Amino acid sequence: MSEFPQNPATITSRKRRRGGRKLDRFLRRHPALGGPLIFLGLILLVVLLPVLLPVALVLHARDLRRRRASVERFVCVGCGQVLGLEALARADAAWAEYVEKLHREHPGCRFRLVREVDAICLQCGTRYHFDEKKWIFRAPEPKYDF
Numbered sequence: 001m002s003e004f005p006q007n008p009a010t011i012t013s014r015k016r017r018r019g020g021r022k023l024d025r026f027l028r029r030h031p032a033l034g035g036p037l038i039f040l041g042l043i044l045l046v047v048l049l050p051v052l053l054p055v056a057l058v059l060h061a062r063d064l065r066r067r068r069a070s071v072e073r074f075v076c077v078g079c080g081q082v083l084g085l086e087a088l089a090r091a092d093a094a095w096a097e098y099v100e101k102l103h104r105e106h107p108g109c110r111f112r113l114v115r116e117v118d119a120i121c122l123q124c125g126t127r128y129h130f131d132e133k134k135w136i137f138r139a140p141e142p143k144y145d146f
């Protein structure tokens with residue numbers, strides 16, 4: 001047994017593999033259903049897409065509205081100033097610059113990035129992550145060097 005904690009990506013892929021084995025076993029037992037199942041899945045996707053897409057857009061717009069409302073009320077723990085919408089724009093610019101730097105330094109690589117900086121104070125530079133469940137900004141652990 002390894003002394004390191006198990007990588008969550010490994011756990012996910014194992015679960016997927018297990019589910020894939022069940023599907024493989026089912027399709028081996030019933031080979032004639034493979035084509036119709038794929039066809040049924042495509043039909044379901046086409047039928048549900050007009051419902052799922054607007055729902056996803058509405059939920060995304062709601063999250064952005066919450067974030068903007070929160071940032072206009074949030075007082076920076078470093079300097080006491082209200083963050084404001086510019087703090088979101090500054091974090092967006094810093095994140096874009098960081099991702100561009102990664103691509104420049106590692107051309108052709110694909111990255112799995114989790115963005116943890118959603119606002120940066122314009123006065124003191126304190127960085128915050130937006131907790132979407134509690135609608136508050138929190139100072140993240142320092143990880144990025146952008």
Ligand SMILES: [Zn+2]
Nearest residue numbers: 076079121124
């Ligand atoms: Zn500040």
